[in-house]
Amino acid sequence: DVTDKSAYDFKSLGMVTSAGWSDVDGDGKKDLVVVGDWMAPTIFKNNGRRLSKISTSLDALTGWWNTLEIADLDGDGDDDFVIGNKGNNTSYKTSKEAPMALYVNDFDNNGTIEQILTRTIEGKNVPIALKREITNQLASLKKKNLKFSDYAEKSMADLFEKEVLENSMLKKAVMSESIVVINNGNTQYAISILPKEVQFSCVCGIHCVDINNDGNLDLLLGGNKYGYKPQFSRQDANYGSLLLGDGKGNFAWEPYATSGFFVDGEIKSIKILKTKSGLKSVIVARNNEQPKLFKIND
Numbered sequence: 463d464v465t466d467k468s469a470y471d472f473k474s475l476g477m478v479t480s481a482g483w484s485d486v487d488g489d490g491k492k493d494l495v496v497v498g499d500w501m502a503p504t505i506f507k508n509n510g511r512r513l514s515k516i517s518t519s520l521d522a523l524t525g526w527w528n529t530l531e532i533a534d535l536d537g538d539g540d541d542d543f544v545i546g547n548k549g550n551n552t553s554y555k556t557s558k559e560a561p562m563a564l565y566v567n568d569f570d571n572n573g574t575i576e577q578i579l580t581r582t583i584e585g586k587n588v589p590i591a592l593k594r595e596i597t598n599q600l601a602s603l604k605k606k607n608l609k610f611s612d613y614a615e616k617s618m619a620d621l622f623e624k625e626v627l628e629n630s631m632l633k634k635a636v637m638s639e640s641i642v643v644i645n646n647g648n649t650q651y652a653i654s655i656l657p658k659e660v661q662f663s664c665v666c667g668i669h670c671v672d673i674n675n676d677g678n679l680d681l682l683l684g685g686n687k688y689g690y691k692p693q694f695s696r697q698d699a700n701y702g703s704l705l706l707g708d709g710k711g712n713f714a715w716e717p718y719a720t721s722g723f724f725v726d727g728e729i730k731s732i733k734i735l736k737t738k739s740g741l742k743s744v745i746v747a748r749n750n751e752q753p754k755l756f757k758i759n760d
Contacts, residue, residue, distance in 0.1 A: 469506065471515040476501040476633070480530040484541040486645065497527035497545055500564055500633035503643070518649040522558075525637040528685070531668035535679055536644055536711040543643040543651075544681060546665030550638055550658075553694050554581050554590060558636045563587050565618060567630035570602045578618070586617035592693070640665040640683070644711045656683075656705065657715040663687075663700035667746070669732040673758060678709035684729025684746060701726055702746070727751045734758075 465472050477499040483492040494506040494513055503520045506513035526548040535542040556562040560582035569576050580587040593613040597604040640660050644652040664685040673680040685700040704721035705713035718724045728749035735743045744756040
């Protein structure tokens with residue numbers, strides 16, 4: 463294990479979901495781009511000997527990033543990114559002004575680490591968990607004999623001592639939209655939110671390909687996640703998306719009737735298959751279901 467020597471900053475990475483190599487600064491060396499849950503898109507500079515985290519204009523964009531695709535979307539010769547997130551069609555919303563947060567600590571000192579998910583209400587971090595869920599997990603709160611009406615008004619600061627919260631790991635997510643990231647050079651990036659149809663659910667699979675043969679890269683996207691508790695509702699409103707690119711980093715959603723790309727289920731990955739004769743097809747991998755295949759018409 464050479465992590466300490468070659469990539470020491472990996473120790474504080476967090477919950478990584480996807481990564482890819484990209485020469486972000488044009489020095490001829492591939493740098494590492496990493497995304498994940500409760501973290502911002504993070505870039506590790508490659509100096510030929512080790513990978514070191516660098517500061518970029520993406521550092522504040524914490525979210526629940528599921529997947530990363532790297533391609534030159536605006537034709538200027540450098541790599542841009544498409545990053546899949548949770549989407550906006552969720553029970554709880556997040557933003558820079560009112561972020562969702564995750565507290566991690568052994569709150570009752572029993573040797574077991576707990577996680578408490580919160581949302582912002584009137585500037586306070588309020589637990590999302592139902593009263594019975596949190597009191598069953600934390601006996602110290604059960605002893606307070608909280609009524610349901612009392613618990614509904616309690617913030618984390620009301621439920622726990624200041625010292626406990628200060629010693630907790632705190633993660634925040636300020637963005638839920640899936641995005642396009644255009645590389646403007648010098649670690650500066652321009653962010654574009656993908657069309658509203660993409661935000662109906664999470665995006666877990668992305669592939670960049672010129673579908674309509676106009677010389678511009680287009681996007682094939684898919685997602686959905688079913689494994690949520692009933693009170694959160696599963697994410698199932700993504701039936702795949704084809705976004706047509708203009709070669710400048712802008713993308714327009716193509717209706718299903720004209721795109722022909724309609725896929726149900728939990729989409730995990732989208733790839734292009736090529737035959738020896740040059741024919742191309744789209745293969746879509748789905749959780750607990752057979753893959754689905756689409757022919758690309760000339």
